[in-house]
Amino acid sequence: MNRHFATAALCASILALSCAAPRADDTRGVTKDEILIGVPIDLSGPLAEVGRQGQKGAQMAEEEINAKGGINGRKLKILYEDQQYDAKKTVLVTQKLIEQDKVFAIMLTYGTGPAAAAYPMVLKSGTPQVCPSTASVMFAEPMERLSFQCYPSYGAMSASGVKNFLDKQGKKKVCLIYQDDEFGAEVKGAMEKVLGKVNLTIVEEAGYKRGATDFSAQVARVQRGDCDLLMLAAVPPAAAAIMQEAQRRSWAPTVLIAPPGFEDNTIKLGKDAVEGAYAVGFIAPPDLEHSPPDEVDWMKRYQAKYNQPASLYAAYAYMFIYLAAEGIKNAGPDLTVDSLVKGMESVKNYKSIFGATFTFSDKSHAGVTGAKLFQVKGGRWIEVGDLPAAL
Amino acid sequence: MGAANELLQQVASGTATGCIYALVALGFILIFKATEVVNFAQGDLMMVGAFLGLTFVDTMHLPYWLGALLAIAVMAGFGALLNIVLLRPLAGQGIFAVIMVTLGLSILLRVGASVIWGPETVRFDSPFSRKVVHLGGVVLSQEHVAIIVTTVALVAALFLFFRFSRIGIAMQASSENALAAYYMGIPVKSVHTLTWALGAGIAAIAGIMLAPVAFVHVNMGFLGLKAFPAAVLGGFGSIPGAIVGGIIIGIVESLAVLYLPEGFNNVAAYVLLLLVLMIRPQGLFGVAARRKV
Numbered sequence: 001m002n003r004h005f006a007t008a009a010l011c012a013s014i015l016a017l018s019c020a021a022p023r024a025d026d027t028r029g030v031t032k033d034e035i036l037i038g039v040p041i042d043l044s045g046p047l048a049e050v051g052r053q054g055q056k057g058a059q060m061a062e063e064e065i066n067a068k069g070g071i072n073g074r075k076l077k078i079l080y081e082d083q084q085y086d087a088k089k090t091v092l093v094t095q096k097l098i099e100q101d102k103v104f105a106i107m108l109t110y111g112t113g114p115a116a117a118a119y120p121m122v123l124k125s126g127t128p129q130v131c132p133s134t135a136s137v138m139f140a141e142p143m144e145r146l147s148f149q150c151y152p153s154y155g156a157m158s159a160s161g162v163k164n165f166l167d168k169q170g171k172k173k174v175c176l177i178y179q180d181d182e183f184g185a186e187v188k189g190a191m192e193k194v195l196g197k198v199n200l201t202i203v204e205e206a207g208y209k210r211g212a213t214d215f216s217a218q219v220a221r222v223q224r225g226d227c228d229l230l231m232l233a234a235v236p237p238a239a240a241a242i243m244q245e246a247q248r249r250s251w252a253p254t255v256l257i258a259p260p261g262f263e264d265n266t267i268k269l270g271k272d273a274v275e276g277a278y279a280v281g282f283i284a285p286p287d288l289e290h291s292p293p294d295e296v297d298w299m300k301r302y303q304a305k306y307n308q309p310a311s312l313y314a315a316y317a318y319m320f321i322y323l324a325a326e327g328i329k330n331a332g333p334d335l336t337v338d339s340l341v342k343g344m345e346s347v348k349n350y351k352s353i354f355g356a357t358f359t360f361s362d363k364s365h366a367g368v369t370g371a372k373l374f375q376v377k378g379g380r381w382i383e384v385g386d387l388p389a390a391l
Numbered sequence: 392m393g394a395a396n397e398l399l400q401q402v403a404s405g406t407a408t409g410c411i412y413a414l415v416a417l418g419f420i421l422i423f424k425a426t427e428v429v430n431f432a433q434g435d436l437m438m439v440g441a442f443l444g445l446t447f448v449d450t451m452h453l454p455y456w457l458g459a460l461l462a463i464a465v466m467a468g469f470g471a472l473l474n475i476v477l478l479r480p481l482a483g484q485g486i487f488a489v490i491m492v493t494l495g496l497s498i499l500l501r502v503g504a505s506v507i508w509g510p511e512t513v514r515f516d517s518p519f520s521r522k523v524v525h526l527g528g529v530v531l532s533q534e535h536v537a538i539i540v541t542t543v544a545l546v547a548a549l550f551l552f553f554r555f556s557r558i559g560i561a562m563q564a565s566s567e568n569a570l571a572a573y574y575m576g577i578p579v580k581s582v583h584t585l586t587w588a589l590g591a592g593i594a595a596i597a598g599i600m601l602a603p604v605a606f607v608h609v610n611m612g613f614l615g616l617k618a619f620p621a622a623v624l625g626g627f628g629s630i631p632g633a634i635v636g637g638i639i640i641g642i643v644e645s646l647a648v649l650y651l652p653e654g655f656n657n658v659a660a661y662v663l664l665l666l667v668l669m670i671r672p673q674g675l676f677g678v679a680a681r682r683k684v
Binding site for chain 2: 044045046047048049180205206207208209211213214216217218220221224236237240241244247248249250265268269271272273
C-alpha cells in the first residue's frame, strides 16, 4: 500500500512538474543574465553590402542596450550566420542557430526568398521570428502567434502611394511594370484593390524577369496605355534602367517606385533619368542635413564607431533590435516564448528615432501601417509627406 | 507613335539585345568548335570584361576607347592563360571533367569579381550613353546602334580572318580535325590557346557594349544562359548560326513582351526554339550529323 502511494506521489509530482508553466530558466536561449538572438544575414554574396550595414546597426543597438545594463537584468547576445542570399543556406544556418546554438528568437533574416524558405521551420520549432528584413505581407498575414512583422508590406505601402496620386493629383490611368515574382504580384494585387475601390483598373501592365537587361519592350507596352501614373514594382537597377528607357523615348509620366526601389542606388544608376520620380518607403534615409536631431546624433555615433556614414539598412537593423528589446522588456523578468508574445503584443505606439511608430496586438502582428512619400530632387530622396493606410 | 514605328523600334532594340546574346554565343561556339570544350563560363568572362573596362575607364581615368581596348586585350590574355593553366591539362579527359572545370570557373569568376569589385551594381557610361538617333519616327538609342554596328563589324572581321589569314585557316583546320592538322604541321596547342584568347576577347567586347545599357554587376554573366538557346537555334557549332540565333531570340523576346498577353512573353523564345528543333533538329544553320550504327 505504502509503495503504491509512493509511486502515485512520484507520478503526481512528475505530472505537476511537467504541467507547471515554463519558466525563464527553462526557456531555450535565455539564462539568468543573457538572451541569445540568432540573425541569418548576408555577410558575403550579392547582398553582402546591405548585410554588413545591417550587422553594424544591430551591433550598435546591442552594445548600447547592454551598456545600460541590458533588459530586465539580462544582456543581449546576437549570433550572426552568413546566408549568402541563398535560401537553402538560410534554412541550414537558421536550423543551426535554433538547434545547435539554441537561440531564443530569430531576427532580421534578410530578403523575402530566404526568410520565406526558413519561415515554416522557425515556426515549427516554436521559435519566435521577430522583424525579418523583408516587407513581404506573408510574415503578417495570415497572422502567426510567433511571427512579428515590423515593415509595412510592399503591397500596403504601394497602395498608399497610388491612392495619394488618385486623390491628390486626380490621376486616372495607372500603368505598371513589375518584377515577375511574389513581390511584383503583391504590389499588383494591392494596386488592383485600391483602384477597384474607385472603379478603376490597371490600364496597361508589363512584367519582367529578375535580372532582365532590356526594358524597351516593357516601356513600349505601357506607353501604349498613355498612362498618367506609372508604378514600378522593381529593384533599383531595373527601376533605373526603365526610367532611362522612358527618357530615351522622351516619355515623362509621373513615376512611383515601390519600396525595394526606394534606395540611393536607384539615383546613382539612373542619374538625371530618375529626377522627379516618386517612391513610397517606410523611413527616410539617414541624412545629416535633414534628419531630426536624435537621428543625426545616432548617425554621428555610427560614423565615429565604424568610420563610415550610416545607411538606411543600418537604421532598420538598429531600430528593430530596439523594438524587440521593448517587447522583451514588456515580457517582464520571467522571459519565455509566451511572455515574449504577450510582451510584443503590448508594444503600443512605440516611436523609434527614425520616425516610424509601432503597435502590435493579439489581433495583428503587423507592427506598422502607412508609408511615406519621397521624391528625387537634385539627386537625392526628399520626404514629401506621410501617407495614410489605403487597404 | 504609329503601330509600324512601334514595331520597328522594338525590332531594333530586340536586335541590339540579340547581338549581345549572339556575341556570347559566338565566343562559346568558337571555343567549342576548336577545342570541343563547352565553356559555361563564357557569360562570366563577359562580366569580368565589363568590370575591367569600368576599372580602366572610371577608376584609372583612361580615355574610353583606350580603356575598352585594354580591357579586351587583358581578357584575351586571360583567356589564353585559362587554356594553358586549366584546360590543357585536361586534354583527353572525359567531357564531364571539362564541364565541371568550366562550371567551377564560372563560380570562381563571380566570387572573385564580387571580392575585387564588390557586390553592388554600378553604372558605366560610354560616349553613346543617353544619346538617341531619330530615324523617321523611330527613336533609337545610340548605345543600341553601337551594339549592332560593332557586332556587324566584328562578324565581318572574323569572316575575313578565317577566310584569308594563315592563322585563321589553321584554326579552321584544327577545328575540323585536330589530329590531321597536327600532322600537317599546324601547332594545334597554340591554335587552341589563340581560340580561347579570341573567345574571351569577344566576351569582353560584349560586356563593354552591354554595360551602359544594363549596368555592371557580378551576375550579368547569367545573360550568357540565353546564348545557349541562341547557339542551339542557329545549329550548334555554326558561327553564322550563333549570330542569327542570338538575334532571333532577342527580337522574339522583345516583340513577345509587346504583343503577347502577360505571362506568355517569357516562354516565347523557348517555344520558338522547340518549334525550330522539331522541324530542323540540326538547327537553322547546322549540318545534320549522321552516324552509322
